[in-house]
Amino acid sequence: MALRISVIGTGYLGATHAACLAEFGFEVLGLDIDPDKIATLTAGRIPMYEPGLSELLLKHVAGHEGSSGRLRFTTSPQEAAEFGDVHFICVNTPQRKGEFAADMSYVDAAVDSIAPYLTRPTLVVGKSTVPVGSASRLAERLAALAPVGEGAELAWNPEFLREGFAVGDTLHPDRIVVGTRSERAEELLREVYATPIGEGVPFVVTDFATAELVKAAANSFLATKISFINAMAEVCESAGADVTQLSKALSYDERIGGKFLNAGLGFGGGCLPKDIRAFMARAGELGADQALTFLREVDSINMRRRSRMVELAREQCGGGFLGRQVAVLGAAFKPNSDDIRDSPALNVAAQIQLQGAQVTVYDPKAMDNARKMFPSLAYADSPMEAAHGAHVVLHLTEWQEFRELDPAELGTVVAERRLLDGRNVLDGAAWRAAGWSYRAMGRPS
Numbered sequence: 001m002a003l004r005i006s007v008i009g010t011g012y013l014g015a016t017h018a019a020c021l022a023e024f025g026f027e028v029l030g031l032d033i034d035p036d037k038i039a040t041l042t043a044g045r046i047p048m049y050e051p052g053l054s055e056l057l058l059k060h061v062a063g064h065e066g067s068s069g070r071l072r073f074t075t076s077p078q079e080a081a082e083f084g085d086v087h088f089i090c091v092n093t094p095q096r097k098g099e100f101a102a103d104m105s106y107v108d109a110a111v112d113s114i115a116p117y118l119t120r121p122t123l124v125v126g127k128s129t130v131p132v133g134s135a136s137r138l139a140e141r142l143a144a145l146a147p148v149g150e151g152a153e154l155a156w157n158p159e160f161l162r163e164g165f166a167v168g169d170t171l172h173p174d175r176i177v178v179g180t181r182s183e184r185a186e187e188l189l190r191e192v193y194a195t196p197i198g199e200g201v202p203f204v205v206t207d208f209a210t211a212e213l214v215k216a217a218a219n220s221f222l223a224t225k226i227s228f229i230n231a232m233a234e235v236c237e238s239a240g241a242d243v244t245q246l247s248k249a250l251s252y253d254e255r256i257g258g259k260f261l262n263a264g265l266g267f268g269g270g271c272l273p274k275d276i277r278a279f280m281a282r283a284g285e286l287g288a289d290q291a292l293t294f295l296r297e298v299d300s301i302n303m304r305r306r307s308r309m310v311e312l313a314r315e316q317c318g319g320g321f322l323g324r325q326v327a328v329l330g331a332a333f334k335p336n337s338d339d340i341r342d343s344p345a346l347n348v349a350a351q352i353q354l355q356g357a358q359v360t361v362y363d364p365k366a367m368d369n370a371r372k373m374f375p376s377l378a379y380a381d382s383p384m385e386a387a388h389g390a391h392v393v394l395h396l397t398e399w400q401e402f403r404e405l406d407p408a409e410l411g412t413v414v415a416e417r418r419l420l421d422g423r424n425v426l427d428g429a430a431w432r433a434a435g436w437s438y439r440a441m442g443r444p445s
Contacts, residue, residue: 003191006031006084008110010041010073012048012166012339013127013159014090019053020170022060022071024195030073031080031114038073049338049365052167081117086188088157089126095274102131102278111138115145118152123188125178127159129215129275131282135179135208155185156208158215163269164336171195175202179211216279220295223272225260227301233263233442234304243442244424263442265348265396265422266305268333270341273299305441306344309394309422310351312439316392316418321357325415327390328352329383330397331363331370338365345396346374348422353377362386364399388413398423407434 003026007018010032018030032038040047044058058064060071074080080087091106107128114124124142126135139154146152156179161169176193180186186205190197197203206214233243243263251258267273276295283292317324326349333343340346346361353359353376360378361370367379380386383402387393387410395402403425411417411434419431421440431438439445 002026003085003188004029004083005192006080006087006114008032008080008087008089008114009091009106009128010037011090011092012050012163013092013161014088015041015046015048015057016050016053016161016166016170017088017090017127017159018071019056019060020167021192022068023056023171024192026070026192028060028071029080029083030071031075031077032073033075033113035075038075041073049336050166051164051336056167077113078117081114081119081122085122086192087114087122087124089124089128090159091128092270093128093130093274093278094270095277099281100277101281102129102274104130104134107134107138108141111142112145115142115152116147118142118146118148120148121151122148122153123185124152124154125189126154126156129158129219129271129278130156130212131278132209132212132216132286133282135212139181139208153182153185155180155189156211157189158211160215160218163334163339172199173201175204177204177206177211177214179206179208181208216275216282219272219275220279220292220298222260223267223276223302224294224298226267227298229261229263230266230305230442231301234301234308236263236442240444242444244440262424264305264398264424265309265344265441266302268342268344268347269339273302273342306347306351308441309344309348309396309420310355312420312441313348313352313357313392313394314355316420316437316439317357321352321355324357324391325389326352326357326359327380327383327387327393327414328359328361329363329386329393329395329402330399331361332366332397335397335399336365338363338369340366340369340373343370343397344422346370346377348394348396349377350374360386360388360390363397364401384410384413390414391416392418392420394420394422395426396422398425402426407431407436411435 006029008031010030022028060068062069062072089110093102096103135156143150178189236243247261280292328349330345362380417436424440428438
């Protein structure tokens with residue numbers, strides 16, 4: 001009999017995972033405590049922007065014309081427990097308030113909600129990003145709470161999704177990592193991921209601790225690479241060098257490569273910042289804090305990029321923001337997403353506003369979320385409207401729409417043709433040819 005799968009938590013990770021499992025051919029039931037979210041997903045809509053996910057939902061959510069009907073949603077843990085042979089935990093692990101450590105309350109609650117209804121042998125699989133050692137603790141908790149006892153087994157299968165590419169990353173991952181304690185758990189996960197494994201995707205089987213560390217280590221490495229090139233941007237500014245040319249030269253070295261080597265405003269979002277901080281906190285608890293002290297500087301370099309952009313904007317405004325209008329192009333922490341968690345763009349916009357400027361923001365997808373989080377900022381419906389009367393324009397999220405802007409046309413509405421490129425992706429020569437003062441981070445002015 002074919003496996004049936006439940007997905008606990010239907011946010012960004014869970015909704016994507018559930019839809020992709022349905023695409024793999026499984027009967028899937030998504031579980032969430034939020035009835036409004038469940039109603040939205042049942043209607044075939046998603047409460048976030050993620051390219052391709054809406055189409056995948058409509059293809060499989062039951063009750064829609066032409067759908068496979070393989071995907072349903074519920075708020076009942078008992079229904080999910082009785083339905084699934086495999087249960088994936090896909091809830092958030094945010095940074096604990098006032099600390100670096102991860103908040104595990106949502107993961108604990110997910111286990112506590114479903115365990116009392118597990119009356120037959122089953123596999124619970126964690127996908128959330130958790131501190132190393134969590135899986136062993138949760139395995140004991142699961143067996144203690146489930147009526148079936150040790151028949152309720154745990155495995156850990158970290159996610160490696162990139163916002164904006166989540167559907168493709170799930171359907172065609174670059175690797176699948178599973179931490180297991182039995183051949184049965186491995187066999188079940190091989191069955192779940194039979195489609196990508198058949199495409200040649202590496203399937204890496206480890207112990208719990210290693211599986212947990214893979215995600216933390218991967219995010220720490222990416223954050224380090226981004227902060228490294230941003231540190232080089234600081235040196236380039238002092239030395240009169242060009243960080244984009246430096247990055248290009250480095251990228252030809254096979255040991256280094258060019259990915260994540262683009263200097264700019266730095267990283268944000270709901271993963272990298274909180275994950276490297278949680279990793280440092282956990283290393284301290286394990287007595288290995290000295291091993292990760294470099295991540296403090298990685299974090300510091302990243303945050304300095306935001307302060308540097310504020311400084312550059314102040315310079316462009318003549319040394320002060322009072323009475324000045326500033327246009328900010330971008331609100332999401334990255335393109336192809338409406339996620340504004342720890343957004344560098346909005347952080348810069350808010351800092352500039354607090355220092356006296358009138359700040360107007362435009363983003364193709366993140367406007368509603370930005371308005372809720374930063375209601376005191378002004379918002380526009382287009383780049384032209386945002387730039388109207390501006391003394392400086394800040395490009396802070398690298399949407400394709402902004403790369404395609406006509407510098408001459410935008411120049412007709414601003415008070416002064418001054419552009420700061422916080423992402424180092426615009427054609428500086430084209431902007432300068434249109435009469436703009438173009439400045440980018442880590443490049444000669």
